[in-house]
Every structure is written in structure tokens, then in C-alpha cells.
Amino acid sequence: MNIRFQASKDPGKIVVEAENLSKSYGDNHVLENVDLLIERNSKIAFVGQNGQGKSTLAKILVGEIAHGGHFKLGHNVEIGYFAQNQSEYLEPEKTVLDIMEDAATDGNRARVRDMLGAFLFGGEAADKKAKVLSGGERNRLALCKLLLTPFNVLIMDEPTNHLDIASKNVLKQALKNFNGTLILVSHDRDFLQGLSTTVYGFKDKVIKEYLGDIDFFLEQHQIENLREAEKRTVVEKKPDSSKKENHILTREEEKKIKRLKNQLAKIEVQIDTIEKEILDMDAALGEDYEATSAEPNFFENYKAKKTKVETLMEEWSELEDKIENCS
Numbered sequence: 001m002n003i004r005f006q007a008s009k010d011p012g013k014i015v016v017e018a019e020n021l022s023k024s025y026g027d028n029h030v031l032e033n034v035d036l037l038i039e040r041n042s043k044i045a046f047v048g049q050n051g052q053g054k055s056t057l058a059k060i061l062v063g064e065i066a067h068g069g070h071f072k073l074g075h076n077v078e079i080g081y082f083a084q085n086q087s088e089y090l091e092p093e094k095t096v097l098d099i100m101e102d103a104a105t106d107g108n109r110a111r112v113r114d115m116l117g118a119f120l121f122g123g124e125a126a127d128k129k130a131k132v133l134s135g136g137e138r139n140r141l142a143l144c145k146l147l148l149t150p151f152n153v154l155i156m157d158e159p160t161n162h163l164d165i166a167s168k169n170v171l172k173q174a175l176k177n178f179n180g181t182l183i184l185v186s187h188d189r190d191f192l193q194g195l196s197t198t199v200y201g202f203k204d205k206v207i208k209e210y211l212g213d214i215d216f217f218l219e220q221h222q223i224e225n226l227r228e229a230e231k232r233t234v235v236e237k238k239p240d241s242s243k244k245e246n247h248i249l250t251r252e253e254e255k256k257i258k259r260l261k262n263q264l265a266k267i268e269v270q271i272d273t274i275e276k277e278i279l280d281m282d283a284a285l286g287e288d289y290e291a292t293s294a295e296p297n298f299f300e301n302y303k304a305k306k307t308k309v310e311t312l313m314e315e316w317s318e319l320e321d322k323i324e325n326c327s
Contacts, residue, residue: 003118003170004177005080006108008150012075013040015153015181016061022068023056030056032205034069038181040152045192045214046185048202054185055084057207058157061183080151084158087138092131096121096141099130103148112148118170119144136162136303143171152180160188164299165281189214257323264319271312274305281305 018036022029030053038044046054059065062081073079090099100112108115116126119140133141139162154175160168168191175182175195186192192214199210199217210217281302 003115003147003174005147005154005174005180006150007179008078008152009076011040011077011152011181014038015040015042015074015077016071017074018069018071020069021057021060021071023053023060023065024068029205031060031067031207034207036207038183040074041179041181043182043195043197044184045196045199045217046183046202047187047192047199047214047217052202053205053207054202055157057202058155058183058185059083061155077153078151080146080149080154082143082146082154082156082159084161086142086146087135090130090133090138090141090145093129095127095129096133097126099141100145100148103145105148108148115144115147119167120164134162136164136167139163140167143167147174153183154178154180155183155185157185158187159184160186160191162303165302166299189218260319260323264316264323267312267316267319271309271316274309274312278302278305278309 014037016036016038018034021031021034021036023031030051034057046057048054056065058081060067060071062079064083094102096116097112100116101109104112113122113126116122121128121137121141121144128137130138130141139159143159143163159171163171172191172195175184182195184192184196194213196213197211199212199214201208201210201217210220212220281298
């Protein structure tokens with residue numbers, strides 16, 4: 001089935017305009033002096049380490065949080081938004097089919113079951129209540145529901161979290177078919193390939209524009225994947241010398257740092273190994289989807305590897321912080 005997001009009326013040439021945009025959470029200044037101009041039909045990826053302001057800027061664009069500076073949407077702009085916690089807004093006592101039919105219009109109500117089938121909610125799965133769905137199922141349903149509403153600007157924050165390969169492929173094809181402005185917050189290189197023509201890199205409160213696709217961005221940084229970009233951002237953090245300039249490491253502290261660095265190295269090897277396995281699985285699936293997907297527990301294994309990488313990245317970041325605090 002050809003799944004696509006519905007584009008509404010054409011907006012003006014400029015869809016988003018911002019000047020001196022800023023946002024702080026207490027003493028944590030996430031965004032400072034951000035100038036932004038997004039034109040109609042742009043395809044943009046927001047990339048960078050967690051905590052650098054990607055999701056914050058997305059929330060500002062959809063009017064979800066207050067901010068400093070000047071910001072306005074262009075003429076006739078209608079925004080569709082998928083947040084990381086989008087699935088939490090599903091009504092728990094309603095069935096999958098009820099949720100979709102409630103959101104449907106006369107023009108697309110007849111296609112609801114076909115759309116659900118494309119997101120793996122065929123047959124009896126459509127009669128499940130939202131409260132019994134897994135995290136991945138809830139995300140799939142939230143994405144499917146978004147297909148029912150027309151808009152001309154689509155902002156998605158980590159839409160592939162908890163999605164299996166089949167659902168991710170359906171989503172990617174729908175985004176390729178979308179005739180509007182697209183802004184994606186993601187760390188998934190494979191997913192972003194072919195979807196964005198401009199990349200905004202977030203680092204140290206600065207947003208840098210790269211006029212090229214995700215491969216161009218990685219080439220500019222001489223790295224192979226977005227995980228490396230996230231790790232490198234952490235590595236480049238400088239310790240607060242004002243607090244530690246006179247501190248001399250004790251023998252015990254040196255041993256502790258050495259032990260932490262050994263743990264860090266092991267985690268990096270694990271991450272690289274699993275990411276190569278994921279790339280091999282993606283390649284195999286692309287060559288012969290039916291044969292590969294028929295392998296026992298293929299999608300469960302794929303999802304487990306993705307989850308493992310995310311867990312290891314969190315451990316990696318925590319170890320970096322511990323090493324920095326000891327230095």
C-alpha cells in the first residue's frame with residue numbers, strides 16, 4: 001500500500017523565521033542567540049548529542065514551550081508534530097481501530113484498516129486496547145494516526161525509536177512522498193539518508209547549517225555515523241580548570257581513571273561491533289526483504305541490538321563524565 005502524509009494548502013515562501021532565539025532551564029542555557037530561516041519545502045535534519053537543544057527547538061517551533069527572542073510562523077503554515085512521548089497521548093481504554101476512526105475524516109475513513117495493516121495492526125491486532133500495547137506498538141499507532149491529518153510542515157522528534165525495520169521502511173517511504181516542509185530530529189543515519197537536503201548540527205549552544213545531506217555532514221566531520229558525532233562532542237568537553245587547576249591526582253585516583261578508561265574502551269568495541277551487525281542486517285534486508293524477514297526472530301534480534309546500542313551509549317556517556325570529574 002502506498003502510504004503518505006497528507007499535505008494541506010500551500011504555505012508562504014518562509015515557513016519559520018527566528019531571531020535571537022534562546023531557551024534556558026534554570027542555569028542550563030540550552031539555546032542562545034539562534035537565528036533561523038526555513039523556507040517552504042525544505043528537508044532538514046537536526047543532529048547532535050543529547051542535551052544540545054534539538055528537541056527543545058522542535059518544541060519551540062510547535063509552540064509547546066516558552067522561549068526568549070523573536071519567533072514567528074509564516075503565512076498558512078499548518079504543523080504536524082510527532083514528539084518522543086507522542087504515544088502517551090493515546091486514550092488507554094480505546095481500541096487501536098477506535099483511535100484511528102475517531103481521528104479519521106470522511107475522505108480517509110475507508111482507508112483506516114489498510115493503513116493499520118501497513119503498520120502491522122492487521123486482523124485482531126486492531127481490536128487491542130491502547131493500554132495493553134507495547135512501547136513499539138504505541139509508537140506505530142501514533143505514527144499511523146498522524147497520517148490522517150493534513151499539514152504542510154512536519155516536525156518529527158526521534159520517530160524511529162522502538163520501530164522495527166518493516167515499520168521504519170513504511171514511515172521512510174511516507175516521508176519521501178510528503179510534499180511539504182520536513183524537519184527530522186534523529187540519530188539514525190540510515191533513516192535520514194534520502195530524506196534531508198540540509199543538516200543543522202547542534203553543539204555547545206551553536207547551530208551550524210550544512211547545505212548537504214547526512215552523508216555530506218559526516219564527510220565534513222570525517223566520521224562514519226552519527227553515534228561518533230555524539231561521542232566526539234562529549235570527548236571535546238573541557239573540564240572546569242578553575243576548580244581543578246591546582247589538583248594533583250593521587251595514586252588511587254590514577255588507578256580509578258585507568259580502570260574507567262579500560263571500561264570505556266570495551267564499551268566502544270561493543271558499540272562498533274553491534275553497529276556493524278545492524279548495518280549487515282539492514283543490507284541483507286534491503287537485498288531480499290521476504291527471505292530475510294522470514295528468518296526466526298529476525299526483527300526481535302534487530303530491535304534488541306538497537307536497544308543494546310542505546311544502553312551502551314548511555315553507559316559510555318556516564319563513564320566520560322566520571323573520568324572528567326576525576327581528572
